[in-house]
Amino acid sequence: MAADRLYLDHAATTLMLPAAKAAMVDALECWANPSSPHADGRAARATLERARARIAEALGWRGHVVFTSGASEAIAIGLTRAKAARVVTSPVEHDSVLRVTEGAERLAVDGDGCVFMLRHSREGGNPSPTLSPAVTPEMDPRLRGDDGVMFAVQHVNNETGVIQPLDGLERGGALLFADCAQSAGKLPLPDADMIAISAHKFGGPPGIGALLVRDLGLLHAGGGQEQGYRAGTENLPAILAMAAALEARTDWLPDAARLRARVDAGVEAAGGQVVARDAARIPAIASYRMPGLSARAQLIQFDLAGISVSAGSACSSGSLKTSHVLHAMGWDEAAASEVVRVSFGPQTNEADIERFLGQWVAMAARVRR
Numbered sequence: 001m002a003a004d005r006l007y008l009d010h011a012a013t014t015l016m017l018p019a020a021k022a023a024m025v026d027a028l029e030c031w032a033n034p035s036s037p038h039a040d041g042r043a044a045r046a047t048l049e050r051a052r053a054r055i056a057e058a059l060g061w062r063g064h065v066v067f068t069s070g071a072s073e074a075i076a077i078g079l080t081r082a083k084a085a086r087v088v089t090s091p092v093e094h095d096s097v098l099r100v101t102e103g104a105e106r107l108a109v110d111g112d113g114c115v116f117m118l119r120h121s122r123e124g125g126n127p128s129p130t131l132s133p134a135v136t137p138e139m140d141p142r143l144r145g146d147d148g149v150m151f152a153v154q155h156v157n158n159e160t161g162v163i164q165p166l167d168g169l170e171r172g173g174a175l176l177f178a179d180c181a182q183s184a185g186k187l188p189l190p191d192a193d194m195i196a197i198s199a200h201k202f203g204g205p206p207g208i209g210a211l212l213v214r215d216l217g218l219l220h221a222g223g224g225q226e227q228g229y230r231a232g233t234e235n236l237p238a239i240l241a242m243a244a245a246l247e248a249r250t251d252w253l254p255d256a257a258r259l260r261a262r263v264d265a266g267v268e269a270a271g272g273q274v275v276a277r278d279a280a281r282i283p284a285i286a287s288y289r290m291p292g293l294s295a296r297a298q299l300i301q302f303d304l305a306g307i308s309v310s311a312g313s314a315c316s317s318g319s320l321k322t323s324h325v326l327h328a329m330g331w332d333e334a335a336a337s338e339v340v341r342v343s344f345g346p347q348t349n350e351a352d353i354e355r356f357l358g359q360w361v362a363m364a365a366r367v368r369r
Contacts, residue, residue, distance in 0.1 A: 006307045006352055011158055011182060011285050011343035016241070017203035023244035024205060027237035034234050035225060048236055051243045055210065058246035059189055059197075063214040066226045067234055071181040072096040074196035074211035077230065078177050081220040082194070085148030087177075090115050091328035093154050094179055098324070101152065112279035113162045113329045115153060150175035155190055156182040159325045159341055160276045161285030166190035175218065181209075185249050186282065193218060199238070203346075204245035208238035252346040257283035259344060259353050266357040270364040275326070275339060289339045290360070292367040295322075298340050305359050310341045 007015075032040035034048045052065045068074045075096045079087055089097060090107040107115045151171060155178050156163050166178055167190050178192040185202030189195060195212040199205060213219060216227065223231035260283050264274050267288045275287035290298055295311035302309050311323075326336035342356065 004306055006355055008342045008344065008348070008352070008356060009308045009310050010345035010348075011201070011341065012310055013200045013206060014203060014345045015347060016200075016205055017245050017248050019248035020199075020204050020241040020245040024237045024241035027240045031236050034236060044236055048234055048239060051236075051239050054243040055239075055246060056212075058243070059184065059212070061189060061195075061212050063212055064216050064227070066211040066213060066229050067239055068209050068211055068230060069207055069232075069235075070200070070209035071179065071196040071198035073230075074198075074209050075177075075179060076100050077219070077222070078194045078196060078211050078213075079150075079152055081222055081229075082150050082175065082177070083148070083218055083220060084150035084175055087150050087152055089152040090154070092157055092325045093152065094158055094181070095324075097152055097154070097179060107151075107153070109328055111330050112276040113157055113160055113325060114279065115164060150177055150193075152177040152179070154179040154182075156180070156187070156282045156285070157325060158182050158285070159323055160279075160287050160329075161281035161283075161343075162276050163187070163280045163282055165280075166192065182285065183282065185246055186253060186284065199242035199245060202245055202249060204242040205238045208235055208242050210242075250346065253283045256344045256348065259283075259348060259350065260286050262350075262353050263288075263342065263357060267360060270357075270361045271368070272360070272364060276329070283344070285341065285343045287339050287341045288360075289335060290364055290367065291335075291338060293363065294337050295340050298338075298363065301363055302340075302359060307356060307359060309356075310343075311339070 032044040034041060034045040036044070052067075056062070056065050066074075066077070068077065079097065079100045086104065087101050088105045088107060089101050090109055092109055092113045110116050151169070151174055153164055153166060153176070155166055158181065163183075166176065169176060175194070176192040177194045178190050178196070180189060180195045181198045181201050184195070184197040193214045196209065197212065198209040216229065219229055221228040223229055225232060225234060263286060264277065267274060271291065273289040273291070275289065299309065299311055322333060322336040323339065326339060
C-alpha cells in the first residue's frame with residue numbers, strides 16, 4: 001500500500017498484524033502435511049491441534065473448530081450440511097448467506113436492520129408488527145423450533161455495523177447459526193450452535209477461517225480432513241497466523257468509537273446522513289449518505305484523493321446493484337445509491353479522520369453548488 005494513501009476499508013480486509021506475519025513466515029520455513037503418517041507429518045498434526053486449541057481459547061469457544069478457507073466456506077458448510085429441516089434467515093445477511101439460502105424464509109427487519117418478528121395479537125390472531133430483540137416460537141407459529149428450524153442471523157452487519165442482539169433470542173429448540181465475520185476478535189461471541197469466522201477481518205491472513213460448531217453431531221460429514229467435515233490439506237501456516245492474530249489483538253474499539261463519533265458529527269454537519277445512526281453499532285463500521293452524489297462517483301473522487309472506502313460489501317461492490325441491506329431497511333433506490341461505507345482498523349488515527357472529513361466536506365460543498 002502506498003504510503004500516501006489512507007485505507008478506510010478494514011471491513012473488506014484489514015492489515016495483517018506483525019505477530020501474524022511472523023508466525024506465518026516461521027511456519028513456511030518448515031512444515032509438512034498434517035495428514036502424513038511420518039514423523040514430520042505427526043509433528044505438523046500436533047502443531048495444528050495446538051493451534052486449534054489456542055484459537056478456541058482466544059475466542060472463549062468451548063465447542064469444535066473446523067478450519068475452512070474463510071467465512072464464506074464456513075457458511076456454506078454450516079448452512080447446507082446442518083441437520084435441520086429448514087433454515088430461516090433475514091434479508092440483511094451477507095451475500096454468501098443469501099446465496100446458499102435462496103428461497104428460504106426471511107425474518108423481517110426494522111428501519112435499522114434489526115430483526116423483529118410478527119407477533120400475533122390475542123384478538124383474532126391478526127399479525128401486528130412488534131419490535132423485539134427476542135424471537136420466541138409464540139411470536140409466529142411457522143417458526144417454531146421443534147421441527148428442526150435453524151436461524152441464520154449475522155452478528156454484526158458488514159455494511160452498516162449494526163449489532164444484532166443474538167444473546168436475547170429465545171429460540172426454543174431451534175438452532176442458531178451466527179455469521180461473526182465482522183465481530184470475531186472484536187466482540188464476545190454470541191451463544192450460538194454454529195459460528196463462521198474469517199481471519200483477514202481481525203489481522204490474520206486471507207484464505208483461512210473456521211466454522212465453530214457446538215456439537216459435530218449437528219452436521220452431516222463431508223470431507224477427508226477436519227474430522228471428516230472438510231476436504232483439503234489444512235493450511236497450517238495460515239492457521240498459525242490466525243491463532244497469533246487472535247492472541248495478539250488489543251481492545252482498540254473504544255478509540256474507534258471516539259473516531260467514528262467524530263465522523264458521524266462531521267458528516268451530519270456537512271448535510272450527510274448516518275445510516276442506522278441510533279442503532280447499536282460496532283465502532284469499526286459506519287455507512288454514510290451524501291445526498292445528490294452517487295456512491296460510484298464518491299468512490300472515484302475518494303480514490304483520486306488517495307482514500308480507500310467502499311460501497312457496501314466488498315463481495316458485491318463491483319456490481320451496479322444498490323445495497324440489498326439498505327433496501328430491506330426501507331431505503332429507496334435513489335437514497336441507497338448515495339451511500340458509502342467507511343471502516344476503521346487498529347491503525348486508524350485522528351489525522352486519518354480529519355483527512356477523510358476534509359474530503360467529504362469538500363465533495364458535499366461541490367454538490368450543493
